[in-house]
Amino acid sequence: MTRRALALTMLGATSLVMALPAKAQDAAKSYPDKxxxxxxxxxxxGATDVGARLLAQKLQESWKQTVTVENKPGAGGVIGNDFVAKAAPDGYTVLIAITQIIQAPSLMSKLPYDVFKDLAPVTQIAISPIVLVVPDGQPFKSVKELIDAGKTGKFQYGTFGNATTSHLYGELLKKNAGIDWTHVPYRGAAPLLNDLLGNQVTASFLDFTTAGPQLEAGKIRPLAVGGEKRKPKLPNVQTMAELGYPGFEAEGWLGVFVPAGTPKPIVDKLSAELARIINSPEGTAGLQAVNLVPVGDSAESFEKTLKRDFERWANVAKTAGVKGE
Known part of the structure; x- marks a missing residue:
């Protein structure tokens, strides 16, 4: 009797394990049905919102299913990230996040979620380049001139917020170059840009989406870019690494996540369709129009990027000595 009961239990467990993938496949076939x-x-x-709305519109057209965009700002992105991390893992609540999501663990002592345990990567939308700029009213024509001035006199550099990529880059340069400049955090890139145009801050590491139109207008001047490579729209502007300043290889980006536990067939289906949209002529043009560099990769590829960039930003935060509020 005992052996028979054990055999039936094992048979039932095996049947359940075999049924789970089949159920996930069935869910993926009907996804999305709401x-x-x-x-x-x-x-x-902002750039995150613009990218989200572009993808939402194209996904809605493709799948003939309503796709809404809900803004949940607060706590530097933590509120919205946490909302999705705790949502039902069914593919119907999707997070459009930025690099902050993997920078935060190295900057904050406590978070209500674990990006690697509570969220599943879907695809990297695009890279958001960072440009070191000065107002046209400043005399500096190179990073060397800016650094030389920083060593002999105090000046202010602006960022689009405390513990952001802009702040991390600024403090990293301060440490590496031995310059004395004061951090002035703003509540976003727009007010920072206004003070740059008014020549109220000397320099800033600014996202290319915000900086682009004013760079074209000649109202601010690019001195260098972050990342491993030069940017197609700024081919003559050197990277920080080319100029002899390592540590600026990690870049800002936009990416898509769903709650952990979302069936893999659903993750793969969403990833494939979003990647197709991103790499389509319309998707690429839409992202490039706001100076984003389209990526559109697989969930597996994006996961590798997350792990690589997590380590990169942890090193930057440690070197720069930056902590979140």
């Missing part, structure tokens, strides 16, 4: 909600953990109007 509204999909894209959650943006920042206010409307």
């Amino acid at each position: 509204r999909i909600n894209f959650v943006v953990p920042y206010a409307p109007g």
Whole structure:
């Protein structure tokens, strides 16, 4: 009787294990059969919001299913990230996040979620280049001139917020170059840009989406870019690494996540369709129009990027001595 009961239990467990993949496949076949909600953990109007709305529109057209965009700003993105991390893992609540999501663990002592345990990567949307700029009213024509001035006199550099990529880059240069400049954090890139145009801050590491139109207008001047390579729209602007300053290889990006536990067939289906949209002529043009560099990769590829960049930003935060509030 005992052996028979044990055999029946094992048979039932085996049947359940075999049924789970089949159930996941069935769910993927019917997905999506209701509204999909894209959650943006920042206010409307920024690069993250623009990218999310572009993808939402194209996904809605492709899948003939409603795709909404919901802005949940607060705590530097933590509120929106946490909302998705705790949502049902069914593919209907989707996070459009930025690099902050893997920078935060090295900057904050406590987070309500674990990016590697509570969220699953779907695809990297695009890279958001960072440009070291000065107002046209400043005399500096190179990074060397800026650094030389920073060694002999105090000046201010602006960022789009404390413990952001802009801040990390600024403090890293301060440490590496031995310059004395004061950090002035702003509540976003837009107010920072206004003070740059007014020549109220000497320099800034600014995202290319915000900086692009003013660079074209000649109102601010590019001195260098972050990342491993030069940017197609700024081919003559050297990288920080080319100029002899390592540590600026990690870049900002936009990426898509779903709650951990979302069936892999659903993750793969969403990843493939979003990657197709991103790499389509319309998707690429839409992202490039706001000076983003399209990526559109697989979930597996994006996961490798996350692990690589997590280590990179941890090293930058440690070297720069930056901590979140």
